Amino acid sequence: xxxxxxxxxxxxxxxxxxxxxxxxxxxxxxxxxxxxxxxxxxxxxxxxxxxxxxxxxxxxxxxxxxxxxxxxxxxxxxxxxxxxxxxxxxxxxxxxxxxxxxxxxxxxxxxxxxxxxxxxxxxxxxxxxxxxxxxxxxxxxxxxxxxxxxxxxxxxxxxxxxxxxxxxxxxxxxxxxxxxxxxxxxxxxxxxxxxxxxxxxxxxxxxxxxxxxxxxxxxxxxxxxxxxxxxxxxxxxxxxxxxxxxxxxxxxxxxxxxxxxxxxxxxxxxxxxxxxxxxxxxxxxxxxxxxxxxxxxxxxxxxxxxxxxxxxxxxxxxxxxxxxxxxxxxxxxxxxxxxxxxxxxxxxxxxxxxxxxxxxxxxxxxxxxxxxxxxxxxxxxxxxxxxxxxxxxxxxxxxxxxxxxxxxxxxxxxxxxxxxxxxxxxxxxxxxxxxxxxxxxxxxxxxxxxxxxxxxxxxxxxxxxxxxxxxxxxxxxxxxxxxxxxxxxxxxxxxxxxxxxxxxxxxxxxxxxxxxxxxxxxxxxxxxxxxxxxxxxxxxxxxxxxxxxxxxxxxxxxxxxxxxxxxxxxxxxxxxxxxxxxxxxxxxxxxxxxxxxxxxxxxxxxxxxxxxxxxxxxxxxxxxx
Ligand SMILES: Nc1ncnc2c1ncn2[C@@H]1O[C@H](COP(=O)(O)OP(=O)(O)OP(=O)(O)O)[C@@H](O)[C@H]1O
Ligand SMILES: N[C@@H](Cc1ccc(O)cc1)C(=O)O
Numbered sequence: 001x002x003x004x005x006x007x008x009x010x011x012x013x014x015x016x017x018x019x020x021x022x023x024x025x026x027x028x029x030x031x032x033x034x035x036x037x038x039x040x041x042x043x044x045x046x047x048x049x050x051x052x053x054x055x056x057x058x059x060x061x062x063x064x065x066x067x068x069x070x071x072x073x074x075x076x077x078x079x080x081x082x083x084x085x086x087x088x089x090x091x092x093x094x095x096x097x098x099x100x101x102x103x104x105x106x107x108x109x110x111x112x113x114x115x116x117x118x119x120x121x122x123x124x125x126x127x128x129x130x131x132x133x134x135x136x137x138x139x140x141x142x143x144x145x146x147x148x149x150x151x152x153x154x155x156x157x158x159x160x161x162x163x164x165x166x167x168x169x170x171x172x173x174x175x176x177x178x179x180x181x182x183x184x185x186x187x188x189x190x191x192x193x194x195x196x197x198x199x200x201x202x203x204x205x206x207x208x209x210x211x212x213x214x215x216x217x218x219x220x221x222x223x224x225x226x227x228x229x230x231x232x233x234x235x236x237x238x239x240x241x242x243x244x245x246x247x248x249x250x251x252x253x254x255x256x257x258x259x260x261x262x263x264x265x266x267x268x269x270x271x272x273x274x275x276x277x278x279x280x281x282x283x284x285x286x287x288x289x290x291x292x293x294x295x296x297x298x299x300x301x302x303x304x305x306x307x308x309x310x311x312x313x314x315x316x317x318x319x320x321x322x323x324x325x326x327x328x329x330x331x332x333x334x335x336x337x338x339x340x341x342x343x344x345x346x347x348x349x350x351x352x353x354x355x356x357x358x359x360x361x362x363x364x365x366x367x368x369x370x371x372x373x374x375x376x377x378x379x380x381x382x383x384x385x386x387x388x389x390x391x392x393x394x395x396x397x398x399x400x401x402x403x404x405x406x407x408x409x410x411x412x413x414x415x416x417x418x419x420x421x422x423x424x425x426x427x428x429x430x431x432x433x434x435x436x437x438x439x440x441x442x443x444x445x446x447x448x449x450x451x452x453x454x455x456x457x458x459x460x461x462x463x464x465x466x467x468x469x470x471x472x473x474x475x476x477x478x479x480x481x482x483x484x485x486x487x488x489x490x491x492x493x494x495x496x497x498x499x500x501x502x503x504x505x506x507x508x509x510x511x512x513x514x515x516x517x518x519x520x521x522x523x524x525x526x527x528x529x530x531x532x533x534x535x536x537x538x539x540x541x542x543x544x545x546x547x548x549x550x551x552x553x554x555x556x557x558x559x560x561x562x563x564x565x566x567x568x569x570x571x572x573x574x575x576x577x578x579x580x581x582x583x584x585x586x587x588x589x590x591x592x593x594x595x596x597x598x599x600x601x602x603x604x605x606x607x608x609x610x611x612x613x614x615x616x617x618x619x620x621x622x623x624x625x
Contacts, residue, residue: 010231013189014051017227018114020188021046022181024122024174025093026058026066027085028077029248030375031257032092034269035238037285037317039192042235044100044287050114052186055093059086059123059432061174067167068152069196070249071160079431080453083416084468086121087434087458088374091466092256093119099320106324107287118186122177123432129176138172138179141210147171150199171200175207182208182230183215183222191232196245201232235284256321259373263322263330270314271307271334275300278309286316375468378484379477383447383457383469388415388439391447394484395469397461401486407461413439416458417450428452436460 013019023039025032040055047053062082065074077085097117104111147153147168156163181188191201208230215221222228238246247253254269255261273281278300282293300309311331318327378394389404392413398404407413414436418427423442426449429435436458450457457469472480 009226009229010190010233013226013229013231017187017189018051019190020052020054020181020186021190021192022054022056022178022188023192024056024058024061024177025089026062027082027089028062028065028074029253030081030085030088031255031260032089033247033253033255034266034317035194035246035253036256037321038235038238039194039197040096041284042192042233047100047115047117048104048109048287050112050116052116052118052188054118054120054181054186054188055097056177056181057086057089057093057119057121058174058177059121060126061122061170061177062086063432064166064170064173066170066174066200067156067163068200069245070152071156073161073164073167074249078453080456080470082432083434083452083456083458084375084470086432087416087466087468088257090119090121090434091374091464094464096256096321099323102324103287103316103320106319107289120181121433122173122180123430125177125180126173127430127433134172134176137211137214138176138207139169141214142172142207147203150203152199171203172207174200175204178204178230179208179211183211183220189228189230191230193232193234194237194245195234196237198234201234205230205232258322258326263318263326264333266321267314267318267330267334270317271310273310273313275304275309278313281313282309282316285313285320287320288312288316374466375470377470377472377477377480377482379474380471381474381477382484382487383451383471385444387444388413388442388447390486391457391469392439392459392461393486395459395467396485397459397465397467408439408441411438411440412462414460415439415450416452416460423447423449426450434458 021043023043025036043053043055059082062077062085067073097119100117101111150171153163153168156167178188178191191204193201209224212222212228213224240246240250240252244250244252253261254266256266258266270281279293279297282288282296283290286293288296296309296312300306311334314334315327315331318330376395378391382391382394389398389401389408392398392404392407393401397413398407404413415438416429416434417437418429419435419437421427421437423440423446426437428450429452439459447457451471452458455471457471459467459469
């Protein structure tokens with residue numbers, strides 16, 4: 001770790017004052033990634049030791065884009081995307097903060113009054129600070145020479161596509177954030193970042209000192225002593241095997257969004273790390289005390305093939321990023337998959353997977369928040385033509401239209417827009433900032449007043465369940481073959497039934513699907529949603545599951561029963577008809593295989609039985625003669 005103040009100064013500052021500390025992240029992609037955890041871990045540690053800890057979303061800075069270590073200017077982000085990224089990252093950070101509390105309890109830390117955390121967005125001050133203020137307070141005093149001498153600026157100017165004025169002042173925007181939180185009640189004294197942020201953080205420290213020392217308002221002037229000294233530190237960068245920084249720009253990120261990198265793959269990433277790295281990873285990525293890490297390493301070294309240390313780090317990261325239950329479920333699946341006794345064909349649904357289905361909308365459940373897909377698409381005919389209750393239901397935020405009505409009546413649903421306004425008078429929220437107002441019943445035609453960039457609608461149930469709805473044209477929706485909850489003439493039951501029949505050559509399967517088969521369809525569809533068509537291939541390798549036939553009842557009643565179960569397992573299907581049919585087809589093939597095996601076995605058993613009978617008939621009985 002590298003500090004921009006001596007270690008002694010920093011220790012003394014932290015000993016004498018509960019300083020505020022922050023990590024900033026620009027929402028320039030739809031998710032955080034593993035690399036972000038590295039600066040966040042020391043922030044979390046400081047939180048657990050009573051320092052005011054702040055995660056800052058760079059809603060304003062993202063509009064410029066940090067040029068550090070880049071040769072090409074970042075492409076502009078469309079407003080709709082930037083709203084989506086900001087919202088998603090906001091809720092990811094929020095969920096991780098909740099998990100930090102849970103992990104801290106697991107490790108015996110007791111939450112105290114001093115534990116203080118905050119999630120802020122720099123748009124909140126950039127949208128109100130005047131340009132003249134920044135120019136006169138900061139730009140006027142900053143010297144261009146040292147800024148021009150920065151390696152990253154020189155390289156981009158000579159080897160890259162040049163440096164725009166906005167990019168040139170980017171470090172000053174970051175510095176202004178530092179100053180805002182340094183001089184205000186947050187009392188921020190420290191900024192943490194990856195080692196690529198060294199230049200920005202040191203530039204920030206210089207700027208904060210300058211702003212502190214040139215404060216014109218005597219009432220606000222802070223003394224230049226240790227307690228009012230900005231400091232910073234950087235953490236090493238997480239790199240891939242070729243030494244490239246892990247991140248969005250390099251295109252090698254392991255995303256923390258389970259829909260972008262599923263839990264199984266995230267776990268697998270840690271399982272594949274070389275033995276030489278794993279101890280370091282345990283120290284960087286977990287809250288395990290050092291003695292525990294030493295113990296784990298001792299046990300690991302006794303039999304490295306068991307990869308004990310790898311499992312430990314993978315488990316801890318998943319518990320922090322997703323949830324403890326998800327970590328447990330993924331670990332079980334991983335062990336089953338790679339255990340020496342052959343893998344199960346159907347890995348059990350994890351807690352997260354099971355709770356991902358909107359019929360379980362219970363805002364208190366954390367694992368639901370994990371698998372609750374925040375970004376979805378819905379057609380224009382719904383968004384612009386139907387009531388907000390219908391939209392809430394279709395977005396999976398309400399179980400039924402009635403539930404949605406109740407929700408709206410009790411002001412439990414929110415829509416992204418300017419606070420204090422109504423559907424009639426709403427103004428789109430300020431760029432880079434995410435604000436909500438309670439949903440009130442309004443005419444369907446008014447929903448358009450909440451559309452950001454003409455196509456994004458933000459909806460929220462309670463505090464945590466957010467949906468970023470992208471409105472697509474009706475043609476696109478039809479072509480995708482998707483359905484939404486409550487869509488007229490497209491009940492999932494009806495569609496699934498039609499597809500099952502279609503997959504069976506136009507006839508009702510005979511015998512009808514068993515409960516296990518229907519469950520498998522549901523599971524395969526859920527996995528395909530997350531993993532793509534690979535889910536089918538993976539499941540292909542071992543023997544099909546044992547199928548129990550349902551008791552004799554009317555075939556129609558049984559079918560209906562099974563479709564209902566399938567729907568419950570996965571009512572929010574966003575796969576195309578083709579993909580769903582493929583899943584069903586696969587289950588049918590397996591079922592046929594089982595039937596054939598059973599038939600073969602039955603034939604064999606019959607043949608053996610008849611041979612025995614024949615033998616009996618032929619062999620003379622001991623009593624004969
Ligand atoms: N691979 C990584 N290892 C360590 N820290 C990282 C890594 N990637 C990002 N960070 C840190 O996370 C913080 C926020 O980074 P941010 O998302 O704003 O940019 P970024 O991920 O570096 O983006 P890009 O890849 O587009 O440059 C910074 O402190 C940055 O140094
Ligand atoms: N510049 C940082 C993000 C950041 C933005 C604003 C800040 O105040 C701090 C950090 C990065 O791109 O990695």
